Amino acid sequence: MQIEQLSSRRRNWAVAGAAAAPLILCAAIGAAPxxxxDASAAVGLVLLIVAAAVTGLRAAGLVAAASSAVWFDFFLTQPYRSLAIDSAEDVExxxxLLVVGVAVSELALWGQRQRADVGRQRGYLAGVMATAESVALDGDLVTVTASVAERIREVLDLDRCEFVVSPTLPGGPVLQRDxxxxxxxxxxxVERSGLPVDRVVLLPVHSGRTPRGYxxxxxxxxxxxxxxxxxxxxxxxxDQVAAAPAA
Known part of the structure; x- marks a missing residue:
């Protein structure tokens, strides 16, 4: 709970900072002797938008963009200290600023998702390699199945994963090899509706054509x-269970 509150507080501060920074910059530029x-001011505001976007919070990037557009209009376009704009160039x-803010925010989020995907893929590969090493070193079916079951539970976000030794597969949903x-x-x-919650899903294990269980x-x-x-x-x-010697 404390971690969630801290995270929420940080998000709130990030969004508040994204709103305040363009105000401070535009007010300072407007007060300069x-x-x-305008091009230099716009570049400075874009940098603030980018800084807000790289936090990974869509709200921060969008708020920074909106704040930049509003305060650029208010402080740096004629008539000053007004939200009216006389120049078509200033309108543009x-x-x-709004368009750049939206685009940069979405690009930053896309980049973070890509990095997260790469991290997950590496984690999956590490899990498979660690389990394969367990098979090679331990070779004990009970130990291997327990290790594999735990990793499958983590990868699929399950409540429970258990191996059943059986030459036959009972009826029910089946996770296929593809x-x-x-x-x-x-x-x-599955990606839309999720795994069935009313029945267990079966994942068959075969050694060649011989069923080992599921x-x-x-x-x-x-x-x-x-x-x-x-x-x-x-x-x-x-498949690592299929490679383990039978008890």
Whole structure:
């Protein structure tokens, strides 16, 4: 709770700073004894917008853009100390500040999402490699299945993941090797609707053509929406059980 409150407080401060910084800059430029070219003022405001956008908060970037346009109009365009604009060129600058703010904010968010995706992919690969090393070093089926089950639970955001030794697969939703989830021959839209919460999802494990068993994937307390990449990683992790020697 304290961490969430701290994070919320930081977001509020970031948005407040994004609103105040253009006001301070435009007021300072407007009070300067020498006329500052509008282009220079606009560049300074764009830098403030970029600084707000790189916080990763869409609200901060948009607020900085709106604040820049308003205070540029108020302090730096004729008639001064008024929101009216007489010059078409000044109107264009104010509009461009808004457009740049929106564009920079979205680009910053896109870049953060890309970095997060790369980080997750590296984490998945590290998990698969660590599990493969566990198979090579331990070789014990019980140890391997417990390790794999825990990693699958983390990757898919499940409540529980357990391995069942069985030559047959019971009825129910199945996580296929291509990452799709099917129920009764129908593919489910997991990324939109999430994994079924009313039934466990089965992840079969085969050693060649010989069934070793299956993982029961349970997500009953919340809706889990793992991506296709996450589901394929779960299949790769399950394959490590097939490589472990039978007990």
């Amino acid at each position: 020498d006329k500052v070219p 600058v104010a509009v461009l 990452g799709s989830v099917t129920r009764g021959g129908t593919s489910l839209d 993982f029961e994937l349970t997500s009953a307390s919340h809706v889990s929406r793992p991506t296709s990449d996450q589901r394929r990683v779960a299949v790769l992790l399950a």
